[in-house]
Amino acid sequence: MTDTANRSTSGPGGLHTGGSGGHAALPAAAEPGPEPLIFEYSRPGRGGAWLPEPDVPVRPVEDLVPRELLRREPPALPEVAEVDLVRHYTRLSQMNHAVDTGFYPLGSCTMKYNPKVNERVAELPGFSRLHPYVPDELAQGALRLMYDLERALCEIGGMARATLQPAAGAHGELTGILLIRAYHESRGEGHRHKVIVPDSAHGTNPATAAMAGYKVVEVASDERGGVDLAELERVLDEDVAALMLTNPNTLGLFDENIHRIAEMVHEAGGLLYYDGANANAILGISRPGDMGFDVVHFNLHKTFSTPHGGGGPGSGPVGVTEKLVPFLPAPLVERDPETGRYYLDENRPQAIGRMRSFYGNFAILVRAYAYIRALGPEGLRQVSEDAVLNANYVMRQLAEYFRLPYDRVCKHEFVLSASNLRERTGVRALDVAKRLLDFGIHPPTIYFPLIVEEALMIEPTETESKETLDRFVAVMKRIAEEAEREPDLVKEAPHTTPVRRLDEALAARRPVLRWRPEGAA
Amino acid sequence: MTDTANRSTSGPGGLHTGGSGGHAALPAAAEPGPEPLIFEYSRPGRGGAWLPEPDVPVRPVEDLVPRELLRREPPALPEVAEVDLVRHYTRLSQMNHAVDTGFYPLGSCTMKYNPKVNERVAELPGFSRLHPYVPDELAQGALRLMYDLERALCEIGGMARATLQPAAGAHGELTGILLIRAYHESRGEGHRHKVIVPDSAHGTNPATAAMAGYKVVEVASDERGGVDLAELERVLDEDVAALMLTNPNTLGLFDENIHRIAEMVHEAGGLLYYDGANANAILGISRPGDMGFDVVHFNLHKTFSTPHGGGGPGSGPVGVTEKLVPFLPAPLVERDPETGRYYLDENRPQAIGRMRSFYGNFAILVRAYAYIRALGPEGLRQVSEDAVLNANYVMRQLAEYFRLPYDRVCKHEFVLSASNLRERTGVRALDVAKRLLDFGIHPPTIYFPLIVEEALMIEPTETESKETLDRFVAVMKRIAEEAEREPDLVKEAPHTTPVRRLDEALAARRPVLRWRPEGAA
Amino acid sequence: MGISYIPHTDADRRAMMAAIGISSIDELFADIPEEVRLRRPLRLPPALSEPELVAHLEELAAANPASGMVCFLGGGVYDHFIPSVVPYLAGRGEFATAYTPYQPEVSQGTLRAIFEFQTMIAELTGLDVANASMYDGATALTEAALMAVNVARRERVVVLGTVHPEYRQVLATYAEGQRLPVTTVAVDGRLGTTDMADLERALEGEDVACVLVQQPNFYGCLEPVHEIAARVKARGALLVVSTDPISLGLLEAPGRYGADIVVGDGQALGLPMAFGGPHFGFFACRAEHVRRMPGRIVGQTVDREGRTGYVLTLQTREQHIRRDRATSNICTNHSLMALAGTVYLAALGPRGLRRVAELCLQKAHYLAERIAGLPGFDLVFEAPFFKEFVIRCDRPGFDPAAVAREAGYLVGPDLGRWEAGRRGQLLVAVTEQRTRRELDGLVAAWGVAR
Amino acid sequence: MGISYIPHTDADRRAMMAAIGISSIDELFADIPEEVRLRRPLRLPPALSEPELVAHLEELAAANPASGMVCFLGGGVYDHFIPSVVPYLAGRGEFATAYTPYQPEVSQGTLRAIFEFQTMIAELTGLDVANASMYDGATALTEAALMAVNVARRERVVVLGTVHPEYRQVLATYAEGQRLPVTTVAVDGRLGTTDMADLERALEGEDVACVLVQQPNFYGCLEPVHEIAARVKARGALLVVSTDPISLGLLEAPGRYGADIVVGDGQALGLPMAFGGPHFGFFACRAEHVRRMPGRIVGQTVDREGRTGYVLTLQTREQHIRRDRATSNICTNHSLMALAGTVYLAALGPRGLRRVAELCLQKAHYLAERIAGLPGFDLVFEAPFFKEFVIRCDRPGFDPAAVAREAGYLVGPDLGRWEAGRRGQLLVAVTEQRTRRELDGLVAAWGVAR
């Protein structure tokens, strides 16, 4: 099923940088080709030279490890000089668009600025050199940070207690749904086997419910983008364990019926789960707990400014109301009121168990804690106000060029549809996205939520200036015009990126999932 | 004399990134223009928000500082959001060629790999948070490092003692020449007022001698590239204070007569100064002290791997033989043999004085020390052997395509001439240099040394792999061929850089040396 | 002054509100019903300026004196050396501040690095394909069990009792959700490896989907993996191996002895211990099972000009396409940590990795022997081990962990944390960073102290 | 194993030697005469692997306990706060590992940053143009004197006695080389500023090229610069001002009161103290003197397509063109430190810089007042000051620096280091980093200790 990766050959004239580009010779302009893989720099016997000689008496390895357990063939890791290593990953980094290089209005992802001070404090040796199994007495600073972060998140979410264990949003969701299950079981309602999710929900919501052993029931959205109350009424019964919701929802719209929805679910004996991916709209403005949610997860890598790392690490703490506290996974950090000492409390007999090793993505918690402390209560509220202001400012202007399926005030993000363009010019949301790349702007999330065709989901975040937003609007407008005048320019975009549009179908049809040396099977 | 910098205007369609490019509208391909200046991101009232409120009682400023001393108008520093700051300098960085991004065979500059571990150790708070006026007892680690580095440099140079004060090569030269002057004066030979430099010398040598109050006398090179002994004989007299030499010299050639030269200068009562810019060829192989030099400076930012920083900081420690030790500037680090404690000795009555504030570029010294400790004696010798091997390997192959004015074994670098190309095709060394940029390779030093016309001075360094060298040779060969076949391609290069060939004459004729806001005078 | 992370001036806000056609920011929140609004400021401490923030965090960091002590702690996180290039390169903003590479044309840096990572993990584990990373070793092992259940179309999961107890707890939590039966195999108390007879019992019936093995196991001991593999295979179950990637410099690649899925935690590959995270989980399997693998996968393809490029592929396994029928709910993984691991492995190369493994092995055995020679001290298990081993001390009233701590050394964890019957038994882990002076220092502390 | 920084394997070396046509590396060194060869290995300690190296340097760093103490030390280097963006951005490899921007097409990053730097320095100092940096404040001041001598075509240099003694020492060293007479003006011992009568005396004759002033001066005091300027101008000499750039957030730009050249040390602008270096010197002058200015200068121009770009310009002043007739021998300057300063100033902006200056001012005055209130303590000078001041204590047998050190505070330097008559007088510098708790703590240490 896997296949050999093409490796460009390079004769002396075939010029290394063009490696993976497969250029036999450089074009006249000699634009350097895309950077090859690290393996192509490898030469037997090179590199790997930073290790000391043993300072203890050395015994034959075979005396220590049974021969049959020893590795017969070394792994084909690359053997490269340090300078080539540094150049390779430096060049790779330059092939990325990132918040640090430009605007990134990727809806649902909250690609705000990641403060550098957070990196600085997370790297302090007092945090980074701490083994998770050190005695509590020797890690009071770390425990206090976790304790205070938990309290801050609970205050923001309107919850009683929280676990910091989950490593990402989806992991938080799973934690939350298992908490809900434990709650029902503790009340002898283990029969509840359904979880309701709106049709606008993120894929992790149904996937999570399924992973927790639940049957997923979809509920449709109404014409204002919220949960259709009649539909909800219809699917609510005594088998329902929970409704998973994000509010504002994935359309960027605040569900005005949230109070009624909560009542309905609770009346049916179910609980309400809050997917905090969109919490950037509500900091200090409205709390999920006050909306009626029983369980909340936050994405620290969205709302609380920790860097997304090209796909993680994240952190997805889960807060709960009083009645769910007993089920939170062990350990929690507690504070002895007498001595003021912090400690890890493993003694939680009703806990759902453990969601991961150790206590959570601690270095991410440090960053989020630093962020909350840097902003304070007024700052956090300002974050949400400006995030919402930015979104509405852009939405109002773009509504002239793209279809706005739900024409109401949005929160921190909004969803446009390129269906108008598509009908007239054949230019799709995907094409608009790719054309944005030529202008150094990361595209919005596209084709999500699923209930809007040709969706363009735009989340500017509060950290972008008016000038950046103005430029984005100008570029979007220009692309809309190009679509009319010169549709192929848009359909063939991008034109200026390190590689052009990639054949994703081929990748899936004939998967090449690892590098192999030339000539290998 | 100065003039207003052009500032690109940007209407909503005029698109920010193109700022300084002066593009009125984006081209169809919308390749982002060059990054503008930070000032163009500035908006009144933005940014600058990281400061605490005063925690002491505040008094009116006018009560503390006489009103006439207070600033009337704030400086027009930029006011930018942190995210724009980060993006701006990130993008600027991506406009640089650097050792971390590619091959950099810039002759005389020793652009070797700068180990990252050196950065790590130099940043340790135990070093970086140390004020220079702390008591010696509380800085024993720093003092010991300086002490041991001085000893190591003395061992490598064959010198008795050294000062770590000088901040760069030229600064070391000045220190050394002033030491020589003090020496002569101490012997009642203050009349010596000439310094001899070869015609192949680096510009800092004559400039230094002049700055130290000396008359500069040039001595010609012989046909093998060394000092012409007859010429030297002619200029040597009782007014000569010193001969400044680098060996291997700026042609990359070892002066085989060095012993004789030293004898001649010493016989005339002069001293020998060693410009250590080319020391990368001789580590553990030959020591300036053993060659007969009396004063030596090293460029830690060349030979000892500290990063060049886009033009510094450097460090140029100066070592001397026994007879010059009394004149070394204060303080030196000494070690009390009884207690083993290190201390700064300011009590140096014959010292030439002080060359700068404090004790030298300490954080650079840390890096050089780490480099020497990482390599050890065998490693340092290997550095020079491989530097010389690499240079000869490239030289032999390029001699087919370019003129090799001195056809002998070279040391760590060599000088080619593009005069052959120029005669036949009009393509100059400058054009070859610019064309290399299209291949992602930094050009050699050009038009230096002055005694070779159309000079291309190539220093591969030991940290480059055979593959990198092979690629360089292939590209140089290809450019030589292009010069014959398609000379305009070369003369109009570069084609792929963020900006193309720049009008240096205009810059000098009509100097614009600072940014001014649009409309300002 | 404003807030550093927010660019807007009041003038900006006014201009933007005018453009929208509102006169107060509150109008943008009119859709939030009164009864769910927060009508007071959040009860949080006031904002700190950057200098205050740094000072505060430095104070908290300084309140963790354990971070400055000599670390012999084990149990899944180890104090290995981190080459300077690793944080330097992985910390570059273009890597750190990018999202998941949904737009491949401007994400080739991340995509290429992940493709390299997949290749390296496949090489290390001896399997065909690897994914782009999981959260950690524990969730990777658990997801492996869930995948095996899918592949094998059987329900029961057998886990050896020598697997890290926290990993088994995570497995239990997830299995509870899916109502999967889990059988735990007893430990041979003398050897410190699996009780083979009990394994045989656990395998009875044709319902076992997989057997989860940790090699080296939680006690540091080396399991007889060939024998285990033979028995697992004989019953048609999948063999899932969780492993310390450093050990693979020296120990046989699990794919070579029959593992169908190999997982592990990547912390040892150049990541700081960081009080337990973030690290990353790795996950490799056989090519024929790739469409059941959880997580993201990068594949090679070509662009419209025929140039090689990389994209996220086989996405129909994933939650954003398959929703409730996805192979897992994982979305964000631990990409940046995996990048650090990639740089680490590239910096070491095969010889460097072997050297690290050998140094751990030799130093651990040196220390074990010296400790065993101390009066009252004893190695608990007899099986061969790699870099970690379990000790106990029967000197009355003597607390070896406390005595070590006094002398600046951290040893443990105490197995009593998970197994009451083993209270006082301590794990001791020895990495290549521990010098002979430190090893001898620990021994000396125990030799003389009282 | 080989050496990490060198890529060659023995196979590489053999292939390359074969290509050159030699069979031993020694053939490449045949031109080095026997008598100058080193026939033994260098006497240096053996190579350290990276982990050993890091451990060794961490040990040396830990042997500098002063780095962890609360710093009230002054005298040209100050413990200001460094915003996190500064080292983050200035530390990027593309900036750090580039050479001087000789090839502008691939150096626009460095060139643009220097152009920004020049602009900011011109703005701060109130002059027209600035260069790309000097080594430090002391050499910048000295080069300013040499330049002034050139511009004025006069020989004598007058320096105020309130200029940093080390700066004056550097001036003396350089002046000695060029045989320039230097006159030092006396200090008014009550005020701590310049003795104006002595200045008048020093200016007699028409041979004074320039007067060198430090504002705030070495004692922290504010010189009456308007009056000084008037007298200097009256004699046709150039006014050279050395200044603390932080003070320019609050104090008048020297260009506005007549300075012809303004210099200073940039350490306060976001650079670590680093035991004294590297920092950078800045250098600004009037437009009409730019062709006599030392150092590199970046200018704006256009490329062949008309796009704005930046280049090194006015190079005919420099050593590589003008050789022994250059304005200075400086070549490598302190570009990367100047970049850090640029980022610092951009991060703060005008309001931020003013705030730092005000915090220093207020805190310094709070502390000075409290110290002056302690029995036996006294402020030495009466002139107004900015962030630094001189104290003395006449309690018999009481060593204030030593007592402070015991309590974790560093104060000084002791002026006796340079002026025997002022032994026991201590500089005290207060930056915005010092909290009230620390200020009160120092006072408390002196209040209670005996």
Ligand SMILES: Cc1ncc(COP(=O)(O)O)c(C=O)c1O
């Ligand atoms: C609405 C929503 N829910 C859940 C998630 C999943 O979060 P994570 O990727 O951290 O697992 C996302 C992430 O994109 C999201 O946008």
Ligand SMILES: Cc1ncc(COP(=O)(O)O)c(C=O)c1O
């Ligand atoms: C031969 C030679 N001498 C002296 C110098 C001056 O050194 P620096 O730039 O460190 O002042 C150089 C630097 O290029 C050089 O190459």
